[in-house]
Amino acid sequence: MVQVVFVDSSGREQVVSARGGFTLMEVAVANGVDGIRADCGGACSCATCHVLVDPTWLDRISVVKAFEEDLLESLDNRAPNSRLSCQISVDDHLEGLRVSVPAAA
Numbered sequence: 001m002v003q004v005v006f007v008d009s010s011g012r013e014q015v016v017s018a019r020g021g022f023t024l025m026e027v028a029v030a031n032g033v034d035g036i037r038a039d040c041g042g043a044c045s046c047a048t049c050h051v052l053v054d055p056t057w058l059d060r061i062s063v064v065k066a067f068e069e070d071l072l073e074s075l076d077n078r079a080p081n082s083r084l085s086c087q088i089s090v091d092d093h094l095e096g097l098r099v100s101v102p103a104a105a
C-alpha cells in the first residue's frame, strides 16, 4: 500500500492509499477524485482519466505505449507530462507519487 497525492484543477490536494495491482485510475475513481471520470473503464479509449504527472516522477513510472500516445495526441490540453491514469499501474515504487488533474479542455 502506498500513498498517492491527487491535486484537482482548483489546487485541492487529496492523499489516498493505493494498493498494488490496481491502476492509478481505479484508485482515483474508488476515492472519488474530482475530474477523473474514466468513461471507458480503463480500455484506453476515452482519455477522461487524463492526469499530469509531477515532472520529478516521469522517469519512475511506466513508459507511454503507442496506443496511449495516440489518445494523448487527441487532447487539446495535452502537456509534456500528460498520462492516462488507467495506464499507470500502482506498485511500491510509487510511494508519494503526485499527479494533477487538468482543467477540462
Ligand code: FES
Residues within 6 Å of the ligand: 025, 038, 039, 040, 041, 042, 043, 044, 045, 046, 047, 048, 049, 084, 085, 086, 087
Ligand atoms: S479510463 Fe478511458 S482512457 Fe483511461
